Amino acid sequence: MNAPVSIDRLVVGSDLYGPVRVIIPERIEWYDSAMLSAAVGELRQVGSNIHTDENYAKEQGFTAVNADGMILTNWCSTMMVDYFGINYVKRGELRTKFIKLVLLNTVLHVRGKVLAIENTPEGNLYKLDVWCEDAAGTKLVDGDAQVLVPRK
Amino acid sequence: MLGGFISDLQKGDVFESVTYQLTAFMAREYAHGVEENWEGYHSDNVEGGRQMRPPTMIHADKMRILEKNCLKEQRISGMKAPDARVHYEYYARHHSPAYVGETLTVSGHITDRYIKRGRDYLDYYLEVRTSDGRLVTTYTDKTLLRFKPVGEP
Numbered sequence: 001m002n003a004p005v006s007i008d009r010l011v012v013g014s015d016l017y018g019p020v021r022v023i024i025p026e027r028i029e030w031y032d033s034a035m036l037s038a039a040v041g042e043l044r045q046v047g048s049n050i051h052t053d054e055n056y057a058k059e060q061g062f063t064a065v066n067a068d069g070m071i072l073t074n075w076c077s078t079m080m081v082d083y084f085g086i087n088y089v090k091r092g093e094l095r096t097k098f099i100k101l102v103l104l105n106t107v108l109h110v111r112g113k114v115l116a117i118e119n120t121p122e123g124n125l126y127k128l129d130v131w132c133e134d135a136a137g138t139k140l141v142d143g144d145a146q147v148l149v150p151r152k
Numbered sequence: 153m154l155g156g157f158i159s160d161l162q163k164g165d166v167f168e169s170v171t172y173q174l175t176a177f178m179a180r181e182y183a184h185g186v187e188e189n190w191e192g193y194h195s196d197n198v199e200g201g202r203q204m205r206p207p208t209m210i211h212a213d214k215m216r217i218l219e220k221n222c223l224k225e226q227r228i229s230g231m232k233a234p235d236a237r238v239h240y241e242y243y244a245r246h247h248s249p250a251y252v253g254e255t256l257t258v259s260g261h262i263t264d265r266y267i268k269r270g271r272d273y274l275d276y277y278l279e280v281r282t283s284d285g286r287l288v289t290t291y292t293d294k295t296l297l298r299f300k301p302v303g304e305p
Binding site for chain 2: 036062088
């Protein structure tokens with residue numbers, strides 16, 4: 001998405017729409033390598049883990065490789081910054097729970113819903129449900145978020 | 153117990169902190185890895201004129217602090233334990249942005265360890281501050297220490 005979305009139009013009950021993306025091996029590799037690179041400050045390449053190595057994932061009790069949950073958290077974060085911009089980065093919060101394994105080729109939809117908009121002395125506090133679901137609407141990641149938007 | 157595997161950690165263990173300088177590369181590379189195009193993560197061309205990191209980079213901070221405190225399972229260095237860890241819950245509160253060029257210190261401790269529905273869980277608390285003490289992020293994390301139930305080979 002990344003087109004500016006006016007939060008002035010959000011009311012309690014409004015739906016939020018984030019990225020719709022397919023889980024492919026390259027996206028898993030992109031995240032895992034980027035996370036390692038960010039953690040050391042130079043380019044690194046992910047090795048074998050439960051997200052990248054089918055045999056290792058099976059040894060560990062999984063049916064197959066599965067997406068790193070932080071990919072999905074980051075896509076939820078993308079939705080939040082698309083709607084709330086710098087206010088999300090400065091004074092937001094995000095919780096995600098990885099309630100089901102997310103397998104390769106899953107078409108993942110990031111979604112949200114405004115649960116409350118509280119008028120506080122500092123500004124409007126938006127409270128949201130945030131989740132990821134597959135194309136059939138099965139919830140794979142559950143979560144919530146808050147953002148305080150100061151008065152202009 | 154610090155110094156061993158992640159599965160050696162127990163409730164009350166306090167991590168030795170990690171301090172590093174946030175670079176433009178770190179913020180850009182992390183954002184790029186998740187197809188995050190918000191310009192403030194990639195350049196200074198943003199309100200306030202200072203590039204900042206994605207708040208989700210607290211997860212990379214978790215890897216940094218584990219690397220320093222769990223010497224038998226330094227995952228950044230490619231080490232593995234007998235059991236893979238499985239992330240279950242992420243919860244980050246953003247108190248202020250972390251800007252490129254700032255020196256960040258990550259500290260934290262283990263808040264709980266318990267068995268639930270036959271699985272071994274570890275709960276973390278981490279926080280990130282700038283060198284002048286400004287709070288950037290507070291974070292709690294819940295991780296399964298192995299996917300298979302306790303006792304299953």
